[in-house]
Amino acid sequence: MKIVNILVFSILVFCSLKTATSKELNIYSHRQPYLLQPFLDAYKNKTNIKLNVVYSSKGLAQRLASEGKNTPADLVLTVDIGRLYIYKDKDLLAKVNSKILNDNIPSHLRSKDGTWFGLSKRSRVIGIAKNEFLKGEVSTYEDLANPKFKGKVCSRPGSHVYNRALMASMIANNGYDKAFAWAKGLINNLAKRPQGNDRAQIKSIFSGECKIIIINHYYYGKLNYSDNDDHKKWANSIKIIFPNQSKNERGAHINISGGGVVKYSKRKKEAIKFLEFLVSEEAQKLYANVNYEYPINDKFERPMKLKKLGSFKEDKLYIEDIAKLAPKAQEIIDIVYW
Template sequence: MTFAIRIPAIAALTAIAMPAMAQEVNLYSYRQPELLAPLTDAFTEETGIKVNVAHLEDGMVERLKAEGARSPADLVLTVDIARIYDVVANDLTQPVQSETLEQNVPAAFHDPEGHWWGLTTRARIVYASKERVADGEVTTYEDLADPKWKGRICTRSGTHAYNVALVAAYLHHHGAEETKTWLEGVKANLARKPQGNDRAQVKGIWSGECDISIGNTYYMGAMLSDPEQKEWADSVRIVFPTFEGGGAHMNISGVALTKAAPNKENAIKMMEFLTSPKAQEIYAEANYEFPIAPGTEPAELVKSWGTFTPDEVNLTDLAKLRPEALQIIQSVDFDG
């Protein structure tokens, strides 16, 4: 009798527990959980689905490969097209077809086959000294190779993902021969060996080591919010260069559904939420990026940096050019 009673009791507990366990989604992210908290909290509040975030500084592809079909990851979130494309190229994702995603994400910012979807964008721009660089003195990426900038440019490593993406865009617009010549010109104009991150280049302008640097837009917001770095930010202004015949180079924060995805339905709900105007504006304001959903607006601080014309090339096309771009960077010994 006792044994017969316990079996239904356990079954009932299991039936109650299983739906609760299923109401979650697991996210592998290159971005820290605290930066995602405004988004994940809003999603949980709206849907009741808990979000578990695992922060990976690198090695996402290797980890997903090692876990294989047993991976707990439902979604991956990256802060660069090259990184999300690597996950896709290694056959670690599955396509998502969704009218909501199609409506929220412009064609230039998602994979044509639905393997990755953009969330927010940032421009790769020029930080220019307010004191030593006149308005209009630099207007294009091509300008960076002009000898007038000799000894005046700071940048991080040429092989960093952000710069490889920029070189891939240059390659798309101008071809291999012109890209190599341009990179040689930029290298000749460097004030110091490539080093540090994007903020370190702005510090170099503030300290007088260089007059212009290459960086992502959101670092301006990050520096202004840091008492130790605000003085660096105040010493520069943002310039939105364009390619000749194109626009300003853009990159993305993007999301993809993993091949394993144990909570697939919840994961797709989260993807749709992340691309919604509400979530786009939360994310863009928290991280000083540009929302991409139609009808959305950047934060007031981001608006204050000015307007620009984004380059319209699909980022998948640029990701495919990344190996060739990296080869050209290494061939000119950019970091040497």
């Protein structure tokens, strides 16, 4: 019965999207509902345009491809450049030329052909146990493979998109062979098998299971400002390190949340306007306040909660290269059993 109910719900959602008018937009979203809703509310209040959303963590690109010219979708919103690139690779996105998008999004965080656009930034950072290390002792991603940290590192599985993107960036910056050696060294330093999400890694330091972790920065923010006292204790047990910050270093690895206009959208102009809203000052503040994500452009002021993490230098690698290197990254991950 549960499966039947899900199928019926999906059919109803599909039918409702098919009837959308010019005063409506249909969005396929990989972002969780509670993260997206504040943006939908703000935009509706400004424009009175109704935003219909289908949420799913998997399968939306395949669905969009199967719908073809009959798709009701106007926009795709997702997290991680690897997921976003799938839509471009399948030729599912329209080419957009918007001065607002181009002026507000750095060139390395949007596609060269105008098919996809970064909308917010997240950094893959290192967390260390407080009072366990000398200043600068852990300062780069490469340090995670140093044999002196054997038995001290914890990580979620390497095949998760966040770690696969980091692995791809290691290949892009250091070459395949050095990236492979780094991954082997990392695995040799693990305190336990890769498991759990990023929150679980923070908890692992609190519980004493490990001393060094890899996480997306905003998970620290979520726990540090949580209403749950236990979560605050977990966050208080670690110190955040933005890696590779020295003068000749590349900077911390960056990933994005992003989006694009569907190739066969019937409301392309309206869809572009919504993307432009998402890079406005109002929306960029929402990204920071709702999920502790960094504005896509440094010209937008960061709220105090993000400022407290400190400023940092970010890797300016063209982010689509990370998506293109994802198969090679996964190859290494599989070989070393990350």
